[in-house]
Amino acid sequence: MITLITGATSGIGEELAKQYAALGDRVIACGRNEEKLAQLSGYNNIEACKFDATDVDAVKQATAHYEQFDRVILNAGNCEYINDARNFDSALFARVITTNLLSMGYCLDALLPKIKSGGQLVIVSSSVTYLPLPRSEAYGASKAGVSYLAKSLAVDLTDVDVSLVHPGFVKTPLTQKNDFPMPMAVTAEKAADYIIKGVSKRRKEIHFPYRFTLILKCLRVLPLPLWLKLAKGLSR
Template identity: 80%
Template sequence: MITLITGATSGIGEQLALKYAAKGDTVIACGRNSDKLAELAKHSNIQSCEFDATDLAQVKAATGEFSHFDRVILNAGNCEYIDDARNFDSALFARVISVNLLAMGYCLEALLPKIARGGQLVMVSSSVTYLPLPRSEAYGASKAGVSYLAKSLAIDLNDVDVTLVHPGFVKTPLTKKNDFAMPMAVTATAAADYMIKGIAKRRKEVHFPYRFTLILKALRILPLPLWLKIAKGLAR
């Protein structure tokens, strides 16, 4: 099995790369951090592939040498918060949308034609999409786009299975900067285990940790004005 993983140089993606390689897959580990990519490529089952996912030309050039994949996991992403909504930072908004959503489109253009018939496409979104949360205007909007994109692709792709991933909080460099409590946060290795299990079952949606994501899913039945009142309380 040939598995390509974006965002494989850190956090969840790195754990996925190491675990799939340990299972015997040939893993193509993607990212920008060349030192980390070189370290990963010391593993006999891991090949590195360096590109900035927000640059279509780079994505196409770097992945051009590969002819097919059985599984493509689009996991690269970043999070930045809007701290002052009244003075909206459109540059921050563009950065987050670019890496989390537009880059998905670039990877799809470059990689989707090379996924074998019966292969899998995995797209990492976030449980932030279940409910609007404070300071998440940019991150939440980008991930809401990813979730819609994945669900729509699941309708239109006939010979590739799409799995949409909605993680709760995962302890990684991405969340290290969070200055708020992260209820029920799991390790990156546990997150990778949840994902590998769900991907093997070709689940349409993988979400974890279940207690956390099920609570968020249940809260979605609240009328919007009531949820907004609760969320304003969280923001304070």
């Protein structure tokens, strides 16, 4: 099996690369961090592929020599918060949308035609899409777009299975900067385990940790005015 993973130099992507390699897959670990890519290429079954996912030409050039993949996992992303919505930071907004959403389109352009018939496309979004949360105007909007994109692809693709991943809080270098509680947070190793098990069963949606995501799914049935009152309390 050949598995390509974007965002493989940190967090969930790094753990996915290591765990799939341990299972015997030939793993193409993609990212921008040369030092981390060099470390990953030291593992059996992992080869590095360096590109910036926000540059469609770079993605195409770096992956041109690969003919076919059994599985593509689009995991690359970043998180920045809008700390003052009244003074909206459009540059930050554009940066997050480009990194999290537009890059998905660039990777799909380059990689989707290379997924073999009967193969799998895995798109990593976030459970932030279940509810509007404080300071999440940029991150939440980008991930909402990612989730809709994955669901639409699941409708239109007839020979590739699409799995959409909605993680809760995961302990990674990216979330270390969070200055708020992260209830029921799991390690990156555990997150990768959840994803691999869900992908092996070809689940359409993979969400975890289940207790946390089920709570969010229940809360989203609340009338919007009621949720907004609750959410405003979270931001204080």
